[in-house]
Amino acid sequence: MPWKLPLLFLLGILMAMGCQPEREPLPEGFDIQGHRGAMGLKPENTLPGFYKAVDLDVTTIEFDLAVSKEHKLVISHEPWFRANICLQPDGSPIPQNRERTFRLYEMPYETIEQFDCGSLQHPSHPDQQTMFAVKPLMTEAIEAVDEYVRSRGLPPIGYNIEIKSDPAWDNSLTPEPAVFARLLHEELLALEDRLDTPLLDRVSVQSFDPRPLHALRAIAPALPIVILTYTEGSVDDHLRFFDLEPEIYSPNYGLVTSEHVHRAHELGMRIIPWTVNRKEDMQKLVELGVDGLITDYPDRFNELYQRR
Template sequence: MTHPYLDAPGGVAALAHRGFSRDGLENTLAAFQAAVDLGYRYVETDAHGTADGVAVALHDASLDRTTDRTGRVAHLPWSQVRQARVGGVEPVPTLEDLLGTWPDLRVNVDVKERSGVAPVAAAIERTRSHDRVCVASFSVTRRDATVARLSRPVATSAGTTEALAFFRAGRSGRVPVRAVRDVDVFQVPWRWRGRQVLTARHVDTAHRAGRLVHVWTVNDEADMTTLLDLGVDGLITDRADVLRDVLRARGTWR
């Protein structure tokens, strides 16, 4: 836990999932500003690369669901993607916009497709934001390929195969040596197919290995309390307002 990204104020990382928006304007500068206005020091975003190598903050592979345009981001140049409006209102931001607008904000970046690997790394390099970025991906290969392009270390989150090894090992309490080798934090769900899969033993196993546990995506106040009582190190939420109030009540909001 030596990387600066992991030094959470108050001991708990509160991550605003795709920023904070109650009106569908996820992954926009307006949503990230709303999280900052609430006092958040961490946000989570997703990233894709355009056809001409620009990293954009967008969850889906295409513009179809969230914007007034259509088409796969990887097949479109930035000159076209930049014309799209999320919810018909807000432009799709570049990752560099996000990293550059708030130079103290810590950003969890989920690299969604291979097309995003080089552009994400380039955005981190240009903004020199290594100390405040965590690179994540469901794909270990994508995450490692992104990190390999960087001139300095960033924090890293577990991919799917590493997370599965973590869950299997946690049942026995044995530290999953291979799963923790290239990982600083396990960012995992706590429920799967309607049942709770994360336990205090999992959290303890990660801590004994010197790794942190962040849980996504937790929007209910009671669930937040349950997970904090388990000892998790961070929560990723769509309800940044609710999580802030929960942490304030516990005296861990900074």
């Protein structure tokens, strides 16, 4: 009888493995985008976060842009320093009721880079590792990440760049959309000249604001455009709002239905929802047929699909 126990134990394991739900295989070219790097694990929109995203095999790094006083492009989700994630150069806190007065558009980059935006525990991401981290310049960040990728023998990585724009911000928190779009295009062209590998064919540009996307389409028609939306409605509703034919349609993940996926594909667009952090939502979206997803936790996606 004792010899039967190991056999029964092994049989139980095999049966349990057989009961695991089968998952749809990932389609070729599925795009895993690290939201602000790997925001759930390292400080958002910083080099440590971007390196972490590379280590977790993302295919694209998603980040946001603001503009400094001297019109340099700075990677930042807001055009100001948030009180709950940033500290002043002397280490003192930023008053919550005054955070929007700490405007990047009124500071030279030599001042911006003295703020610490990684040492405070992120209120929405308790697993995020804290460390000193600064808001980098876009050009320096892309150069650093490309070198990090090359040093590890990995294929070139993509960049999904969000222009943070709002009519209420024009000429106070950010430049006008046409100026913002021109600055981005000029910096990308200059950076591509300095890099050993092509850049523009690895870049897409997104926004919730149609205006900078129209401006960019006018000066760089070959650059892939992404429309971002968080409002309910059909694909056609959102296209009418933007009055654009984008390459990528990027709705909030909670809005996505099979109809959205079918219609996007019917119109020749890829659909890449944001920001998908729960494994069950990741699996559901893959099964619906999306072409990629944006997540704070690339590690969770890797665990789900055994990518590592």
